[in-house]
Amino acid sequence: MGGSLRVAVLGAPGVGKTAIIRQFLFGDYPERHQPTDRPRLYRPAVLLDGAVYDLSIRDGDGTGPGQRPRVLEEWPDHKDWSLQDTDAFVLVYDICSPDSFDYVKALRQRIAETRPAGAPEAPILVVGNKRDRQRLRFGPRRALAALVRRGWRCGYLECSAKYNWHVLRLFRELLRCALVRARPAHPALRLQGALHPARCILM
DSSP states (O other), rough: OOEEEEEEEEETTSSHHHHHHHHHSOOOSSSSSOOSSOEEEEEEHHHEEEEEEEEEESSSOOOOOOOSSSSGGOOGGGGGGGOOOOSEEEEEOOOOOOOEEEEEEEEHHHHHOOOTTTTOOEEEEEEOOGGGGGGGGGSOOOHHHHIIIIIIOOOEOOBBTTTTOOOOOOOOHHHHHHHHHHTTTOOOOEEEEEEOOTTBBOO
């Protein structure tokens, strides 16, 4: 076994967090959007450069049913959604929604503020979802990528959960960064695919 990693997938309601996770794990896409009414935890195994890693992927925040926040100030105490003990973050926004991008910006700031003193910095990957709606985007990709990479010092990538475009790549980039930071001497890692936690079959 290669070890374990805790990943949180966060963002405003309706940006496609669950859709991204389900494409990565199961290769399916729900045609009808169903709001996530409670945080969910997925525990897949992934094969990275010949080693199997156990992942804990947290989908959503720590609110209860019917309490989906639309602004960061409505979120519960940060301890409820485990910001302090997460190894890596995926912050998802909708490329057609500037409000969802502002939400991610505030989330990133909150993460930085709540990390315990002396704790290792957790990698953050900002993901613009719904790339299949490219013509409706609110801003140019290059400008947003430059802001996130240079100004926020985070990774940036765009994907389409609907068409499974760059979904595998985003987890590969995130996990590579998390493992390299945890073990600087580790060689470059390659995500070969998600494995069903019970059957352990390469997807």
